[in-house]
Amino acid sequence: KNRIMESPQADARPSTDQEPSSSDTQPTKTKRNRGPKNKPVAAKLSLPTSPVRFLCLHGYIQSGPVFSRKTSAFKKCFNKIKAEFVYPTAPHLMDNFTCDDGSAAYKWLEAVDETGGADPYYYLSAKQWIGFEESLAFLFDFIDKNGPFDGILG
Numbered sequence: 001k002n003r004i005m006e007s008p009q010a011d012a013r014p015s016t017d018q019e020p021s022s023s024d025t026q027p028t029k030t031k032r033n034r035g036p037k038n039k040p041v042a043a044k045l046s047l048p049t050s051p052v053r054f055l056c057l058h059g060y061i062q063s064g065p066v067f068s069r070k071t072s073a074f075k076k077c078f079n080k081i082k083a084e085f086v087y088p089t090a091p092h093l094m095d096n097f098t099c100d101d102g103s104a105a106y107k108w109l110e111a112v113d114e115t116g117g118a119d120p121y122y123y124l125s126a127k128q129w130i131g132f133e134e135s136l137a138f139l140f141d142f143i144d145k146n147g148p149f150d151g152i153l154g
Contacts, residue, residue, distance in 0.1 A: 003023055022074070026112040034055065035039055050082075051082040051083060051084045052078070052081055052083045052152050053059045053084045053085075053147075053148070053149045053151075054084070054085050054086065054149060054150065054151045054152065054153050055088075055090055055151070055154075056086060056087045056152075056153045056154055057088070057090075057108070057139075057151070057152065057153070057154030058089070058106070058154065061097050061099065061107070062099055062105065062106055062110075063090075063103060063104065063105065063106050064087035065087065065089070066099045066100065066101060068087045068146060071085070079084050085107075085153070086146060086149070088138075088146075089106050090107055090108045090135060091131075091134055091135060091138045092106060092107045092108070092109070092110070092131045092134070093105075093106055094106060094107050106134075107131065109129045109130060109131040109132040110129065110130045110148070111128075111129055111130075112127060112129070114127040
């Protein structure tokens with residue numbers, strides 16, 4: 001007798017010498033619990049009663065007012081929760097640079113490369129950061145005077 005062997009994945013039922021009954025040949029339907037129809041799955045969240053405050057830190061060659069204008073569309077997403085966005089300007093004025101709108105440009109710190117030159121894109125391998133301690137002290141003082149804040153954007 002030649003028998004063709006089937007892979008175990010083809011039939012997961014244990015083998016028997018008996019003929020399959022009619023109930024064995026009919027596929028069984030399993031019911032899935034999909035939850036109530038047309039009802040939201042997530043619980044309804046309550047909105048905060050007091051304004052949520054964000055400290056917004058601008059980037060290199062910017063200022064607080066410029067970053068505020070650039071994030072105006074983003075801020076509209078928070079109208080329902082009464083969010084407040086606070087935009088300080090970094091303490092270090094950048095010589096020979098202006099913002100996109102022509103206003104004065106500022107920086108939080110400056111990275112110095114191995115040749116002693118400053119490069120805004122050299123932060124990962126910089127040997128020294130000029131202005132870091134002053135900016136950190138400025139931010140601590142700013143938070144003490146204007147805080148508390150619920151989050152930081154920047």
